[in-house]
Amino acid sequence: MPNRPVEIGPAGLHTARAIQRLRLVRGLTQHQLAVRCTALGRPMANTALSRTERARRRCDVDDLVALATALGAPPASLLLPLPSVSGDDRRGY
Template identity: 40%
Template structure:
């Protein structure tokens, strides 16, 4: 089996991943592709998924359409079993370009020159700060709701309504934690880009 580049590995795994999410067999995907005017056999799909056959641009576009996703999603897919990359996430890109930034570039929402990358990360930091504030506000609101119930919340903790409130607290804490981590990583990336200019 030939050694594949990061982007080829991503696309091969993404085809399998999104085909399985859509609960399609390879034969069914081949049929959908045939109906869309792009003949590709189930064996050819298997070869692509098994990394024995490269995925051409025409195949990429047709498969993305058939799977109800976009070429950008397939190109920036990260296989779940992929070890930490030793190089760039996608072929030919700088090693510090992550999935979200690569997808934004593929979709034409940013460029990868230093100035554009700095602006993109500055916007990302701003977006994540808003997200952190939103999750914090939502979490405080549900905690206040429980607090307003006072002793009743303790006495009735087994009731579905109180359990729903406690589940919302757990979900809110998780969402807040994840957004804070994402913000910290984005701030670090922005700081590193700024340091490169110094």
């Protein structure tokens, strides 16, 4: 029986968007961020980063820590949703 890929859930989708958003805020290209992760000891190609940001590739814990460090942010900031400006959305994702 062939393996079926595991669907990326709401937390994974949020994390993918948060990585991209923070990368753009920092003014980094995907290539630059991938180079930073590699320099931190977590080799990452910019194609892997692109797939992560588009939620086509899972972001494991080691990737998350390297990405957060390379972005100068705590890992939790990539996991937890930002508070809603309007306060209307209490779902968290």
